[in-house]
Amino acid sequence: HTQLLVWTNQTIPALTYTITEPSSAIGETIPGSAISAGFVRYVITDEFAGGCGYRKPADFDSSLSPDAIDIVPNIPVEKNTVQPLWLSVQIPPDIAAGVYNGTITIRADQSYQLPFSIRVINNTLPPPSAWSFDLDLWQHPAAIARVHGVPLWSDEHFSLMKPYYTMLANAGQKNITASIMEEPWGHQTYDDFPSLIKWTKKKNGTWVYDYSLFDKYISFVMSCGITKRINCYSMVPWALSFRYYDEATQKDTALKAAVGSPEYNTHWTTML
Numbered sequence: 001h002t003q004l005l006v007w008t009n010q011t012i013p014a015l016t017y018t019i020t021e022p023s024s025a026i027g028e029t030i031p032g033s034a035i036s037a038g039f040v041r042y043v044i045t046d047e048f049a050g051g052c053g054y055r056k057p058a059d060f061d062s063s064l065s066p067d068a069i070d071i072v073p074n075i076p077v078e079k080n081t082v083q084p085l086w087l088s089v090q091i092p093p094d095i096a097a098g099v100y101n102g103t104i105t106i107r108a109d110q111s112y113q114l115p116f117s118i119r120v121i122n123n124t125l126p127p128p129s130a131w132s133f134d135l136d137l138w139q140h141p142a143a144i145a146r147v148h149g150v151p152l153w154s155d156e157h158f159s160l161m162k163p164y165y166t167m168l169a170n171a172g173q174k175n176i177t178a179s180i181m182e183e184p185w186g187h188q189t190y191d192d193f194p195s196l197i198k199w200t201k202k203k204n205g206t207w208v209y210d211y212s213l214f215d216k217y218i219s220f221v222m223s224c225g226i227t228k229r230i231n232c233y234s235m236v237p238w239a240l241s242f243r244y245y246d247e248a249t250q251k252d253t254a255l256k257a258a259v260g261s262p263e264y265n266t267h268w269t270t271m272l
Contacts, residue, residue, distance in 0.1 A: 003040065004104065004114060006083045012108045014074040015039075015083060022089075022102030022118055030100050030118070034092055037104075038069035040084035077108075089118060097122045128170050129225060135172040136231070139165065139221070142191040152194070153213060158220055169225030176221045176230045178214065186238030193233075199244035199271070201253075207270050235268055242267060 006015060019037060023029045045067075046060040069086045077083045087104070097120050106112045125131075141161060142152060150156040165173075182195045196217055198210035218230060236259055246253040257264040 001086070001088050002116075003084045003086045004106075006077065006085065006106055006108070008077055008081065008083075008108060009079055010109065011079045012077040015077050016074045016107045017085060018105045018107075019087075020103045020105075022100035022116070024096065024098040024100050026096065026098065028096045028098065028100070030089060030092065030095060030102075034090045035088070035102075036071070036090075037085055037087045038071045039075045040066045040086050041068040041070050043067045087116075091118070091120055093124050095120060128172055129227075131172050133172040134174045134228070135168070136175040137168060137173060139168070139177040140189070140191065140193070141217070142194060143189075146191055153217075161220070162224060165221055165224035165226060173226050174228030176218060176226055178218065178230050178232050179234075180214070180232045181234070181237060182243040184233040184237040186241075188238070195243075199242075201244055201246050201248070203247045209271060240264075 017037065019032070019035055021029050021032050021035070042064040044062055045065045046057075046062045066084065075083065085104075085106075100118045100120060102116055102118075104114045104116060106114065141157070144161050144164060145152045145154075145157045148156075148160045150160060179193045179195055180197050181199070183193050185193060187193070196214040198213070200208045200210070202208060240256060240258060242255045242257070243252055244255070245251075255263060255267055257267060
C-alpha cells in the first residue's frame, strides 16, 4: 500500500488516473486485477479527549482528517488543495521474485506520469484464515444499507455487504458483531443498530424469540470468511433498557432493569 498526492493551483473538474500493469525484467507481470486504487476522502473530526464522555463542542477544535477511500472513476479537486490517491497491490502468491515497474498516469489539465516499482521477495504469507493476528472492528450493517440506498436486510443489502466483510476477513477479522437487542449502545451512532433477534412477549406471559434474521446474518458473515467468534451485544446495554414487542398491548415496550435485579435476571434467564 502507498499513496501519491496531487496538488493543483487551479480547479480540476474531474481528476482521473490509469495504472499500467507492473512488469519485471524477465517479462513477469502483476495483473491489473491485483491492483486497486481510490481517492482519499476527508471527514470533520476533533480530539478524542481521552474517551467518549465529556463532549462539549466548544472545548474541542475541529479539523479535517483522511478517512474513507472512495472507489470512484474521477473526482473534482479545488484549486490550492491536495488530493491523495491510495494505491494497493495484492501480490499473487505464485509470482516470481524480482523488481516490477509500473506507471500511474494522472489526467488533470494534462497527463502526468509517475513511475513506481515493487520489490517482490521470496516469502509468502499464509492465507488470512490461518493468521494468529486477531482483528475486531465492529461491523455496522445499517450504515451500509443507508449509504447505498437499499432496504435493510434486503437481498441487495446482503450483496452490497459482501465486499466490505470480505475485505475485513482478508485483514484478519475474527469477530462477528451481532446485536441481540435493539440499540445496545443507546443510539449513539448516526444509523440504527437494530436487533437481529425479535423478542416477543405473548399474551399469556410466555416469550418467543425469532432467530431467523440472526441465523441468516451470521451464516452470511461466516461465508465471507469471518468465523472465529460471535460477539453478542449486549446483556449490559448503555441505558439498561430492553425493548421487546408486547402482544397484549400490540406495541413495542421497554423494560428498564438494573443488572442483577429480579426483573433483569428473569428477563435474561428466560431468553438464554
